[in-house]
Amino acid sequence: MSQSRPKETIFSKLAELAQAIGHPHRLELLECLAQAQHNVEELAQVSGLTAANTSRHLQILRRARLVAPERQGKYVLYSLDGHNEVSALLKALRCVGERNLAEAQQLMQDYFSNRGALEPVTQEELFARLQDGAVTLVDVRPEHEYADGHLPGALNIPLDQLEKHLSRLSMNREIVAYCRGPHCVLSKEAVSLLQSKGFRARRLKKGFPGWKAAGYKIETAAA
Template identity: 45%
Template structure:
């Protein structure tokens, strides 16, 4: 094999991960799996696809080495193959944010107006956790909280929040978080809480970014 042919094969192989993430549904699956392992049926519901279509996307990610599987009874659970996969996704996301024309308008159309939502940084939340004067609220689905969460956070999925507001102390400052910067669960949670007279803010991003910064977590690692 000539040096040029070998070089082409090398770069084609190196590009496999990027090719696997060239589909929006597969990128969305990586974003969900950054929260922790999930069975295919739950993943299909999360991304609004059939189980058959979701399985095909997962097989493409599996062949590219971006995800791994484990079997429990009749269920197959998928998870990211390692932290570097989420780092790759974050890098792709950041590149798009900086260079893709019109992306901010698409983001605004999806997440809505955040100008009235108070947002705090990871550093600020870490300091308030040390002081013990904040309630941290994980508003992701229960399985994601079980897979891993900010140390000391309580779990109230956003779908249950309205009926469980009584569990939050009225005089507490609450910081809600979810999956990441494009997840709207925390936005919805803050709107619900402030609309009911609670003092609430959203974390600037989500649990994967908190974990990647090696800040305190509990539960299984995502």
């Protein structure tokens, strides 16, 4: 047997894995599952797909061992199959994409950095300020994602409910909003809304996944 055959087999399997994630909708589903378990209907709502299309994408990801199903009652819940490894894969893909793709760099610059927005808060800066009790944290993800894990002391006010619950926030404290990660727009929209209402608000640059991956403390709703 040729000595190159095992290597070719490994590269072939890696190519199949790359093909499995080589679709924008599947990447979006993986990003969502990096937050918490979801059923097909929830994932369809987040991604804007039909339940049937969502299910087909999940089956491709399942065959690649990137997601795993678990039945709970009448629902089948999906989660990442190897959370740390798949999250690291997504992070690496995002970093290479931002470095190599001029279009991605420009999009990030235009959407997240321009439009008069304040610089986002880094994890290190936020950690120091939390020790001083100097900020109010607002998690603008859906409630079930917050329940599965959130930054210590964060208020959960999903973006679509934020304007109705401004009375829960103080004008005298800076607000840091966060969501699913550096490409998630929920916290950016939240900051724009808060600033338009006169609040001092910034967003957490890497969101909840970055905070968790860095080893900082998180809480769950049951904690």
